[in-house]
Amino acid sequence: MSLVIKGGRVIDPVNRVDKVMDLRIEKGRITRIGRGLSADKVLYASGLWVVPGLIDIHVHLREPGFEYKETIETGSHAAAAGGFAAIACMPNTNPVNDTGSVTDFIVTQARKSALVHVFPVGALSRGQKGETLAEIGDMAERGAVALSDDGKPVMNAELMRRGMEYARTFGLPVISHCEDMNLAAEGVMHEGEVSTRLGLPGIPSASEEVMVERDILLSELTGAALHIAHVSCKGSVDRIREAKKRGISVTAEVTPHHLTLTHESLASYDTNLKVNPPLRSEADRQALIEGLLDGTIDAVASDHAPHNIAEKETEFENAVFGMIGLETSLSLMLRLVHEGILTPSQLIERMSSGPAGILRIRDWDLREGAPANVTLIHPGMVFNVDADRFRSRSRNTPFNGWELKGKAVCTVVSGKVVFEDKHWKTSGKG
């Protein structure tokens, strides 16, 4: 069976394409790009953007161990609904993904139940305890695409050095959650005038910057590929920019929430705004946007962190860190396009080929012969975020009720349509 996506605006940053065309898909691959194509099934995409499948390289799927928050299946449904054709999942499950057998479990489980590609990230240290190296080779062999102790920093610099060296042996990048735990201490939000006003313990920007600088030095020392997760402050952006200039192998990601919100929004004590790293100042937010624009930051990643309502419906200091993001990420990022800050092509690059490059996922573009991972985006569809309708098993988002413009309406993974927005189907085809 063949499928044609007809009359959409094809945006492919890798091949520098931005033009109205048809796209034919057969046997999981793109077979033709051109005009007037036909096939057994047609998706009318007039007015839509047709882009390489989006990738979110920072997702917490919670399986195994915390299935009440999210599973590989529900997380992948949320991803598909958000326009993501691939996600990378962090190792802080129970058990931690620190051996080949856990990696194997995730890969098998994903093959059985996931709608989208799931790339496991293995732990750098055994049990994410920061003491000894995990079985990196084993995990690499079973499909781990990167290594990270995310959820926690690697406080021991010597271990980080050895981890980078060893990861390099297997060609895997190291993803660093940069946070000096002694500096962050009991902190629950950005340290500044707002934390002072709210009487909440603060996390200074320095707790991130110290570690960004350390890991850049270690990357320089070891030659390993370093990826900085969820950059949150100006100082980190500056340091990464400078390191890239020096030719160090460092990449970085930013979350939609750090690009959208600041610590000012915490005045409500809404625990859904409690994230790590914390929402910082407007100056930091501007620096993140600038970093994303000039390429210092290579990718947008949601740090999708599902939590049960009971873990959030409590005192701010006792609530857990994290918010979900898969189903709001693209729409929040489109705000920057509507505001004229990013071009459509720049945004798509930071959400598809950019992250693909970090994880060394090949053939992630729209070209004849490439695997058919495609996302259709309606850039002008106005809708209200309704968390009750999320596919994710959790609801911890501060964006519930927000009016947003633009969203994914169809996601194609390896040639299969895994998500279609029902509003678009009725309006687009009727």
Add this chain to the structure above:
Amino acid sequence: MPKKEKPNTREVRIIDREKMNALINQLAERILEKNQDLSEVTLVGIRSRGTHLARRIAEKIFEKCGNRVPVGILDITLYRDDLRSRIDQPMLVRTEIPGPIEDRNIILVDDVLFTGRTIRAAMDGIMDMGRARMIQLAVLVDRGFRELPIRANYTGEYVPIKSDQTIRVRFAEDGEEDGVILREVP
């Protein structure tokens, strides 16, 4: 602050400035008649219009006999029995009674006597402040329709009115012309 009247409310001035002055004069005379020892008397006006009336009476007494009778202000908000059913939050005004209540001859003063509930609250308030030797009551207008067994010792005028009517005493102290107004609410 004077409240805004509904446009279709009909108002009749039933007692004018001169008549009101005469009534206050009468009240003062009767109080003098009945209270031999003025040094024991304290006039306590129930705020806010009762306070105006109490001061006027004290002035008349001074004109007649040259004695200054102390005047106090009583806020009865904390003693009201309808406090919890009111929609607007009543604002407290400080109660100020000169000297102790103990063994004094207290004359409560209010502009209008109606259900008697205000006076009940005022008596509770006075009694919590000390044991007065005697409490009396002086009002300018008695409009009838009592809900409690209360009667004034000194009354300016009886004005029995219907249930769809209200009565309002105006004082120059509030920036209005002295007088008693009968209002019909259609």
Add this chain to the structure above:
Amino acid sequence: MAWGKRKDLLGIEDLSREEIETILDTAESFKDVSRRQIKKVPALRGVTVVNLFLEPSTRTRTSFELAGKRLSADVINISASGSSIIKGESLKDTACNIEAMNTDILVFRHSKAGAAHFLSKVLKCSVVNAGDGAHEHPTQALLDLYSIREKTKRIEGLTVAIIGDIAHSRVARSNILALRKMGAHVRVAGPATMIPAGVEKLGVDVTYKIEEAVEGADVVMMLRIQQERQGKNLFPSIREYSRFFGLNRARLKGAKKDILIMHPGPINRGVEIAPDVADGPYSIILDQVTNGVAVRMAILFLYSGAAL
């Protein structure tokens, strides 16, 4: 007087200058009541006030209890240790249980900032914040304002120095907000470890020297040093803290003759304040305690209106 009908008192942050003045004026009437032989009025007959104190505090709880009783309210005290409904329950469950007792006003003390905000969103009854972590303690600031105003007749234009652990003090936060709203100048002083980030954005001057803070000030508020903060590297030792940051007679040399000295209590005598200063002629520490009841009566009275 102005009173925008409000459901909750979560912090000074929510109040306008006019509303603060209304509270202080209302408190005057209640101070009169507290001076009478019969210190009780029937204003809140039938109103149920629950004092839920999930962090130990005898003073504030007693003050609220007395305030409620003098208004003829039914007052129930629930504290963290002495109650079975607290054990193993989430804060939300506890709160819902309390509301189910037909509570009209919940007076709430908790060790975490924002806890009162959390409850106010869940509950229909009025919530009065009696201190939430390092965030706010609005009734303390109001009674402090009242005590100052009682002595100086005005607050606008005064210079007030707040000295001690500003970073971890809800008393400091509420007082800074309240004093700034009323037009006073505020200085904060203490070691830099105890001065929170960006505090100058609240409109205060910062100094690290007590003498500088005291010089020319009309009021000095000393904060209690929490002994348990020792070992958290905010200061090396109690002895050193008291030597450099305690208020004693020598440090008052450059002070105004009619300076007022305040302390929210309980006092660590000889640590943040020398005994002869605490008991000296400038001290209005006991007036603060007396005025606390009157101010809390005003709060319960004004906020009871919204609970109906």
